[in-house]
Amino acid sequence: MLSADEISEIEAEAVHYPRRDAVCIDAMRIVQRHRGWVSDESLHDIAAHLGMSVTDLDSVATFYNLIFRKPVGRHVIMICDSVSCWIMGYDRMREHLGTRLGVGLGETTPDSRFTLLPIVCLGCCDRAPAMMVDDDLHGDLDVQKIDRALESYL
Amino acid sequence: MTSGTDKPLTKNIRPDGSVVDIRAYEQAGGYQAVRKVLHGGMTPSAVTDAVKDANLRGRGGAGFPTGQKWSFVPLGKDAPTPTYLICNADEMEPGTFKDRLLMERDPHQLIEGMIIAGFAIEADVAYIFLRGEYVLAAERLSRAIAEAYDAHYLGKNILGSDYSLELYLHLSGGRYMCGEETGLLNALEGKRANPRSKPPFPPVVGLFGKPTVVNNVETLCCVPHIINHGAAWFHALGRTQDAGTKLFGASGKVKRPGLWELPMGTTIREILEEHAGGMRDGVTFRGLLPGGASTDFVTEEHLDTPMDFTAMAKIGSRMGTGTMIVLDDQTCPVGMTWNLMHFFAQESCGWCTPCWSGLGWVERILKSMEEGKGQQGDLDKLASQANMWGPGATFCALAPGAAEPLQSALKYFRDDFERHICEKRCPWR
Numbered sequence: 001m002l003s004a005d006e007i008s009e010i011e012a013e014a015v016h017y018p019r020r021d022a023v024c025i026d027a028m029r030i031v032q033r034h035r036g037w038v039s040d041e042s043l044h045d046i047a048a049h050l051g052m053s054v055t056d057l058d059s060v061a062t063f064y065n066l067i068f069r070k071p072v073g074r075h076v077i078m079i080c081d082s083v084s085c086w087i088m089g090y091d092r093m094r095e096h097l098g099t100r101l102g103v104g105l106g107e108t109t110p111d112s113r114f115t116l117l118p119i120v121c122l123g124c125c126d127r128a129p130a131m132m133v134d135d136d137l138h139g140d141l142d143v144q145k146i147d148r149a150l151e152s153y154l
Numbered sequence: 155m156t157s158g159t160d161k162p163l164t165k166n167i168r169p170d171g172s173v174v175d176i177r178a179y180e181q182a183g184g185y186q187a188v189r190k191v192l193h194g195g196m197t198p199s200a201v202t203d204a205v206k207d208a209n210l211r212g213r214g215g216a217g218f219p220t221g222q223k224w225s226f227v228p229l230g231k232d233a234p235t236p237t238y239l240i241c242n243a244d245e246m247e248p249g250t251f252k253d254r255l256l257m258e259r260d261p262h263q264l265i266e267g268m269i270i271a272g273f274a275i276e277a278d279v280a281y282i283f284l285r286g287e288y289v290l291a292a293e294r295l296s297r298a299i300a301e302a303y304d305a306h307y308l309g310k311n312i313l314g315s316d317y318s319l320e321l322y323l324h325l326s327g328g329r330y331m332c333g334e335e336t337g338l339l340n341a342l343e344g345k346r347a348n349p350r351s352k353p354p355f356p357p358v359v360g361l362f363g364k365p366t367v368v369n370n371v372e373t374l375c376c377v378p379h380i381i382n383h384g385a386a387w388f389h390a391l392g393r394t395q396d397a398g399t400k401l402f403g404a405s406g407k408v409k410r411p412g413l414w415e416l417p418m419g420t421t422i423r424e425i426l427e428e429h430a431g432g433m434r435d436g437v438t439f440r441g442l443l444p445g446g447a448s449t450d451f452v453t454e455e456h457l458d459t460p461m462d463f464t465a466m467a468k469i470g471s472r473m474g475t476g477t478m479i480v481l482d483d484q485t486c487p488v489g490m491t492w493n494l495m496h497f498f499a500q501e502s503c504g505w506c507t508p509c510w511s512g513l514g515w516v517e518r519i520l521k522s523m524e525e526g527k528g529q530q531g532d533l534d535k536l537a538s539q540a541n542m543w544g545p546g547a548t549f550c551a552l553a554p555g556a557a558e559p560l561q562s563a564l565k566y567f568r569d570d571f572e573r574h575i576c577e578k579r580c581p582w583r
Contacts, residue, residue, distance in 0.1 A: 016281075016322040018236075018362055022344040025327045029286070063346040063503075064327030066286045078287070082248035083447055084405040086493045087485050120330060120497060121248040121447075122287055125405035125477065126412050135289040 002045045006031055010049065021052050024060055028067050037068040065119075072115040073108045075153040079131040082121035088128035089141075094118075096143045100150070114153070160391060162379040163372065163399060164415040167259045173294045176301040179262040185307060187378035188269050192315040198229060201274040205377065207385035209397040214242055214333075214370030215445060215474045216551075217396075217463035220377075226357035227275040227365045236278035238366040239271055239319075240342070241374055243284040243291070244326055244333040247446035248497055249479035252401040252413055253371035257284070257291040260375075261298035265321065267374035269307060270381055272319045275357075275367050280321045283338055286328055295323055330501035334550045335368045337503065348505045349550035372401055394419030396462035400473075404430035406480030407437045413477070419460035425478065426457065437482040441566055445474020447494050448555025450562035451481070471562070486582035487567035488574050491560060492520035498556035509553035512539045516560065524583075528575035536571075537564055 002010075013026040027050060031042050038046075038061060047057040061067050068076075079097060081090055094105070097116055101109050108115040124130035127139025131146075138149050159165045166174045166182050179185070191201055206221030227237060241264065245253040256264060264282075272280050284292055299321055302308045310318045329347055331337040336350035339361050360366025376398055380388050389397040396418045402425045403413040409431030416425065422444065426432065433439050441453045444461065450471035452459070459465050466473040481490055499513035516539050519532050540561040543553035564571065573581055 016320075016324075017344075019343070022342070022362075024344040025341065026324070029325065029327060060344065060346055064329055066326070066328035081493075082497055083443075083490060083493050084249050084479055087406050087479070087481070087490065119287065120246060120501065121250065123245050123251040123254045123285075125249050125251045125479070126403065128405055128411070132287060137290075 002031065002042075002049060003034065006034055007049070010046075021050050021056075024050055024052060024057055025064065025067070028057075028061055032068060036074075037071050039071075043069075071108070073112045075113060075134050076115045076117060077131060077133050078117050078119035078122075080120070080122045080124070080129065081118045084121070084125035085129040090129050092143070093129050093131070093141050093146065096146060100147070114150070160417075161399060161415045162383075162391075163256065163263070163375050163401065164260075166263065167255065171259070173258065173298075174260045174262065176262055176298065176305060179260070183382070184262055184378075185266055185305075187381035188266055188307060189313065190381055191270055191273055192313050192317060198274045198276055199225075201270060201381065204385060205274070205380055208376075208380045208388040209385075209395070210373065210376055210380060210388070211396060211463055212370055213372035213376070213400070213475075215247065215448075215472070217473070220369060220373055223357060223369070224271070224275050224367060226355065227367060228358070229276050233276065234364055236364055237276055238361045238364055239268060239275060239277040239280040240338065240361065240366060240368045241268055241280070241282040241371060242333060242335070242338060242368050243282050243288070243371050244338065245288070245371070246285055246330045246333050247448065247475050247477075248494070249405055249443065250403075250446045250475040250477045251405075252403060252475060252477055254288060254291060255401070255413055256371050256375050257288070258294055261291075261295045262302065263375050263378065264295075264371055265298055265302050265307070267377040268321060269312065269319060270377050271367070271369060271374055273317050275365070277319060277367070280319055281342060282321070282323045283332065283342060284323060284325055285332070286326045292323065292325055299323060329503075330497075331503045331550075331552065334552065337550065338368060339366065346503065348503050351549060392418035392462070394460050394462045394465060396464055400461070400476050402429070402461060403477035404480060405477070406442070407434045407482045407484070408432065408480055409434055419462045419465070421458050421460055422452065422478070423457040425461065426480070430480075433480075433482060437484050439480065440483050440485075440487070441481045443474075443479040443481075443559060444471055445476045445478065447479070447497060448551070448558055449474040450558040451566050452562075453566050472558070484582070486524075486580055487563055487570045488520060488523055489580065489582065491563045491567075492517065492524055494559050495520055495556065498552060502552060506548040506550075506553065508542050508544065508547045509556075512542055513553065513556060515539065523571065523574040524580050526574075526577075526579040528571075528578070530575065532575060533564060533568070533571055536560060540564070 014023040211217040331347040337347035341347040499517040540557040543557040545554040
């Protein structure tokens with residue numbers, strides 16, 4: 001069941017479009033903001049709420065990388081693997097994150113604290129290498145800076 | 155010609171990183187262009203003509219003349235309704251970080267540009283299509299849009315005129331394809347961001363089948379200044395026939411990576427050496443992608459070329475987004491090309507065969523070369539793939555864009571590719 005808050009937030013966006021199903025991406029983002037990800041149950045509920053087929057909605061959900069169809073940790077780390085960050089040391093940053101967290105790209109730590117994901121260019125190329133943790137952008141990364149940053153996400 | 159600053163786009167931007175709110179924007183002369191248009195009796199075609207006369211070309215990378223794009227939209231009582239204006243704020247071209255600055259620091263400049271562009275095409279509804287990762291830009295744009303509604307710059311009968319415009323912010327669900335004009339339209343309709351067949355072009359049949367103009371952030375930010383100061387002033391800002399200023403940037407192993415508003419036609423060398431401070435100590439320049447991942451490499455011999463749409467095309471590349479990615483001698487050109495092809499292969503939407511099939515193949519060949527498993531004949535395969543990607547072989551510019559760094563890397567760094575194959579290893583590892 002969608003919560004009253006989720007429904008009211010979806011409806012506030014839905015009025016921006018002439019067709020009801022056009023809001024489906026916003027709707028999935030809203031549900032994900034509340035629950036961390038979009039489960040099969042949420043997908044069914046959103047589809048029913050918008051009068052869409054579940055298959056149509058899932059085909060949209062799986063296209064967009066910021067919509068998570070699997071559970072994620074409490075914090076999502078997105079490390080930029082695009083060209084400027086690659087030149088400036090992405091490989092070392094990814095290896096360090098992998099070793100420190102004990103997970104590879106696309107995986108979640110056993111304590112569900114972090115999920116590690118690759119992301120395309122974050123538009124932070126003048127401060128490469130860069131990553132986002134949840135809504136926060138971290139640039140000019142080195143291994144010490146990554147360690148310090150991670151400590152603030154409990 | 156009236157006087158104006160030589161850095162119109164960034165003149166309000168504060169060094170402390172804070173945002174220019176509506177009061178500060180108005181105090182700096184903001185929203186005067188909207189008043190001039192709405193209270194000065196300008197017609198929509200007069201606004202479009204002013205932008206045409208200024209020779210404003212799209213700053214998203216393609217350089218299409220903005221006024222011409224607007225002039226394709228049917229106007230008047232018999233025109234289909236509603237008409238849409240979309241700001242393409244899906245800044246996702248690797249190496250590009252210019253629109254972020256404009257949105258985070260001076261959001262009202264963009265909103266004012268959108269109101270004027272909206273008036274010119276008689277738009278009823280406008281959207282800012284913002285990439286989902288730009289969280290700070292989203293917060294600041296939301297606040298600025300609310301401020302603009304409160305001050306009657308948006309909504310019904312703007313500043314007491316007959317013109318009305320609703321402006322909404324849409325946060326994307328991700329994927330590079332959303333920055334492609336027709337992929338963006340599908341994404342905004344709540345669909346997968348596959349490209350559409352053209353014609354019809356969006357100004358005639360666009361969002362929800364209605365006339366739609368899609369313009370880049372930086373393009374729209376130029377519009378208020380053109381209205382305020384005129385076409386002759388805008389031409390005088392540039393050093394070449396491609397008018398205005400441009401946000402140029404540099405990333406990679408340069409001394410001072412960054413972003414600078416400079417005259418259109420500033421040379422690559424001036425941007426690289428004076429503004430970015432040249433290469434870091436201990437590394438040597440080898441080449442650069444002038445304006446994002448989907449532009450052809452240029453090398454030392456091209457450094458005195460003016461960065462504009464025309465001159466960069468003459469040397470077989472493109473200005474693109476104007477934010478250059480610099481390759482140094484400590485970085486493997488094959489590895490860099492692999493990184494680029496990985497990006498394009500991953501971001502292919504899967505719609506056209508040369509793209510989804512060819513990009514994956516090329517990525518695997520480059521990976522094998524980096525792992526010391528390159529074979530004789532690989533370079534011919536890579537070259538033939540780059541040829542097969544268009545333009546004209548696919549619905550959109552993703553694969554043709556990918557061909558640009560691939561074909562130019564093969565041209566300028568061929569010896570390095572061959573060394574990978576002969577030595578059965580990456581010499582940089």
